[in-house]
Amino acid sequence: MSLIAARGLELRYGARRVLHDIDFDIERGEIVTVVGPNGSGKTSFLRALLGVIKPSRGRVLRAAGLKVGYVPQRLHIDPGLPLPVSRFLSLPVPASKSAMAEVLEQVGVGDVLKQNMTTLSGGQFQRVLLARALLVRPDILMLDEPTSGLDQPGVASFYRLIEDVRRETGCAVLSVSHDLHVVMSASDRVICINGHICCEGAPHVVRAAPEYRALFGFGTGGALALYQHDHDHEHDHDHDGAPHA
Amino acid sequence: MTTITSMTTTTTGHRMLDDFLTRALLAGLAVALATGPLGCFVVWRRMAYFGDATAHAAILGVALALGFQISIFLGTMLVALVMAMVVSVLAGRGWAMDTTLGVLAHSALAFGLVAVSFLPAVRVDLTAYLFGDILAVSRFDLAVIAAGSALVLGLIFWRWSGLLTATLSEDLAHASGIDPGRERMVLTLALAVVVAVALKIVGALLIAALLIIPAAAARNLARSPEQMALVAIVIGGVSVWGGLQLSLFQDTPSGPSIVVFAALIFAASTVGAALVQRLRTN
Numbered sequence: 058m059s060l061i062a063a064r065g066l067e068l069r070y071g072a073r074r075v076l077h078d079i080d081f082d083i084e085r086g087e088i089v090t091v092v093g094p095n096g097s098g099k100t101s102f103l104r105a106l107l108g109v110i111k112p113s114r115g116r117v118l119r120a121a122g123l124k125v126g127y128v129p130q131r132l133h134i135d136p137g138l139p140l141p142v143s144r145f146l147s148l149p150v151p152a153s154k155s156a157m158a159e160v161l162e163q164v165g166v167g168d169v170l171k172q173n174m175t176t177l178s179g180g181q182f183q184r185v186l187l188a189r190a191l192l193v194r195p196d197i198l199m200l201d202e203p204t205s206g207l208d209q210p211g212v213a214s215f216y217r218l219i220e221d222v223r224r225e226t227g228c229a230v231l232s233v234s235h236d237l238h239v240v241m242s243a244s245d246r247v248i249c250i251n252g253h254i255c256c257e258g259a260p261h262v263v264r265a266a267p268e269y270r271a272l273f274g275f276g277t278g279g280a281l282a283l284y285q286h287d288h289d290h291e292h293d294h295d296h297d298g299a300p301h302a
Numbered sequence: 303m304t305t306i307t308s309m310t311t312t313t314t315g316h317r318m319l320d321d322f323l324t325r326a327l328l329a330g331l332a333v334a335l336a337t338g339p340l341g342c343f344v345v346w347r348r349m350a351y352f353g354d355a356t357a358h359a360a361i362l363g364v365a366l367a368l369g370f371q372i373s374i375f376l377g378t379m380l381v382a383l384v385m386a387m388v389v390s391v392l393a394g395r396g397w398a399m400d401t402t403l404g405v406l407a408h409s410a411l412a413f414g415l416v417a418v419s420f421l422p423a424v425r426v427d428l429t430a431y432l433f434g435d436i437l438a439v440s441r442f443d444l445a446v447i448a449a450g451s452a453l454v455l456g457l458i459f460w461r462w463s464g465l466l467t468a469t470l471s472e473d474l475a476h477a478s479g480i481d482p483g484r485e486r487m488v489l490t491l492a493l494a495v496v497v498a499v500a501l502k503i504v505g506a507l508l509i510a511a512l513l514i515i516p517a518a519a520a521r522n523l524a525r526s527p528e529q530m531a532l533v534a535i536v537i538g539g540v541s542v543w544g545g546l547q548l549s550l551f552q553d554t555p556s557g558p559s560i561v562v563f564a565a566l567i568f569a570a571s572t573v574g575a576a577l578v579q580r581l582r583t584n
Contacts, residue, residue: 109476127477134470137345137517139524148470149463149478173525199477 059084060123060197060229061106065115068101075101078253079115083197088223088230088243093250094272099233100130102250103201106231123197126190126228128183130201140174142185152192160188164218179206183215191222198222200232216243319441326546329439329447330560333503333512334538336454336496339531341517341538343458343489346469346527350514351400352389355407357497357509359385361414364431364501368421375446379498385410386490411506434505434557436546443502450499454492461488466527503542504557511561516541519568522575537567 059082066079075098083089093099104110106117107127134140146157154170161167164184169177177185183206190198198219204212220243223230247263249255255268263269319325344353360378367377385406392402418428430438439447458465468475468485475482500509516537517530524530545560552559 104473104476107473107476109473125477127474129471129473132471132474135346135348137521138469139521139526139530140470141526144526144528145470149467149475149480193478 058120059118060120061231062118063106063115064118066102066105066112066117067114068098068105068110069113074113074252076105076250076252077114079250080254081106081248083229083231085196085229086223086227087245088220089232089246089248090244091231091233091248091250092235092273093255094235097251099250100201103199103231103233107199120196124193124195126193126195126198128186128190128198128200128203130203130205132182132186134174136175142169142172142174142177145174145185146189146192148189150193156192157188160191161185163191164188165214180208180211183207187215187218194226195228197229197231200230200234202234203232204234219243319444322437322439323546323550325439325441325444326436326556327543329444330436330503330542330546331539332444332448332451333496333500334516334542335535336451336492337500337512338516338520338533338535338538339458340454340489340492340496341513341515341534342520342527342531343465343469344493344510344513345517345521347489349489350510351403351407352386353493353510353513355389355403355410356382356386356493357500357506358407359410359414360497360501360506360509361428361431362410362417363414363498364506365414365417365421369417374501375450375498378501379494381410382497383491383494386494390486390490414506429555430505431501432505432507432557433555434501434503434508434560436503436542436556436560437549439502447499447502450495454495454499457488457492461485465489504560505555508557508561512538512541512564515561515564515568519564519571522571537564537571541567 061081061083063079063081066076066081067074068076079102091099091102101110105112107125108117142161143154143157146152146160157170158167161170161184164187166181166184166188169181169185174182174185183203187200187203200219204215207215219230219232222228242260244260246258247260248257249263249266249269249272251272255272256263256266258266319328344350359381363378363381364374366372366381367374370377389403389406392406393399415428429435464475464480465485465488467478467480468482472482475485496513497506497509500512504512516534519537520530520533524533541560541564544563545556548554548559548562549556
């Protein structure tokens with residue numbers, strides 16, 4: 058059985074219908090990326106799977122005892138709340154000092170344990186969010202635009218990290234993103250959303266789909282072409298063996 | 303006001319409670335135990351006006367309780383609870399929060415004051431409900447205040463981790479299997495109980511101050527959420543003690559006296575924290 062599934066999902070904010078007729082499955086170990094333009098409902102989709110938004114029609118099914126590691130797009134911490142990184146990491150599930158130190162090391166911010174959350178840089182903050190998600194040993198990682206605050210090398214290393222985690226723990230990864238060219242190379246499956254599922258499939262299939270072209274156009278042709286080449290090369294020869302340079 | 307009652311019938315173990323000063327201090331400290339941690343959540347979740355609206359509704363509760371001859375504690379708690387829920391529902395429907403709360407808080411107070419004036423043949427000393435009357439805490443009051451505070455403290459202690467997660471982010475809470483709606487209900491319920499028990503101590507007008515000021519002062523001194531809650535309890539307790547002394551020796555109204563002490567501690571901790579910051583950076 059899949060980890061999370063949606064059947065005939067419809068979401069409304071008042072009278073406005075943001076998503077409809079969504080059927081979705083994600084299996085253990087899969088990396089699935091949801092792409093879509095602003096306002097396409099991709100974040101709402103993620104929040105519906107989390108249970109934050111109740112569907113107006115259809116349903117969301119989750120495997121029993123599913124452990125979710127969620128990395129939000131943004132997290133505002135009220136300045137009135139003093140919150141050291143160590144406390145944040147063990148919220149709400151208590152974690153040992155050694156486990157916290159280990160996971161921080163893994164995500165590349167080994168020295169921030171005692172710092173206050175509000176003193177972290179954008180990149181450090183994002184990595185600490187990921188560390189917290191990893192600490193629960195999730196069956197599925199759910200990432201909402203996880204790299205929005207990162208620069209290019211930061212984005213690349215962040216996604217390499219996600220792939221490492223998937224390889225080591227076998228967890229599924231569901232991310233919502235507009236970092237198309239970077240994400241696509243790491244995904245098993247891409248779902249293109251704009252109010253409904255426009256197209257879906259392996260990255261190269263989606264990239265060639267007319268529905269996808271219609272949504273995103275050819276404006277970013279340079280960057281996409283570069284990666285398309287990279288990916289096609291990988292795909293033609295050895296799908297899972299090639300290391301990412 | 304308060305009299306020493308039937309010393310002969312009480313057991314030695316309870317004799318210390320015969321002293322009205324002891325009862326006043328114990329009642330005040332009990333309330334501080336509840337307002338400390340709850341006040342932190344009020345600060346973290348930016349519920350200051352929410353607390354005000356709920357507390358002001360207590361006067362309406364007093365009027366209804368006297369009118370229907372039920373317990374004042376029960377009356378204030380029920381009206382506070384209804385008020386808190388009305389605010390929650392309206393907020394959920396997208397009403398502008400500060401306007402909604404402004405309307406509800408002051409309307410509740412005005413309706414309460416008008417309702418009290420209609421009560422026939424009842425001599426109501428309204429100042430006690432508006433400004434508190436800590437020196438008039440009876441044994442029964444003390445028992446109810448202690449029970450209410452214990453309930454709130456227990457509730458917050460029990461749900462601490464979930465409350466904190468839901469306060470940080472509703473999405474993170476959902477992902478961890480915590481229902482933020484339930485945590486919000488816990489806080490709403492706790493707030494209603496605190497309003498009911500703190501009415502006698504600080505009065506309806508200043509209950510919100512007792513929630514917010516110790517927590518805000520604690521923020522300057524604490525490095526973690528748990529520390530902040532503990533420090534807020536201590537600051538609340540010291541304020542109660544100081545306000546009690548002032549009220550006793552200068553015959554000042556107890557609620558404002560307690561809040562004056564809390565405000566002085568807030569000022570001192572703010573200045574102190576700023577000085578430490580400056581010394582560190584230089």
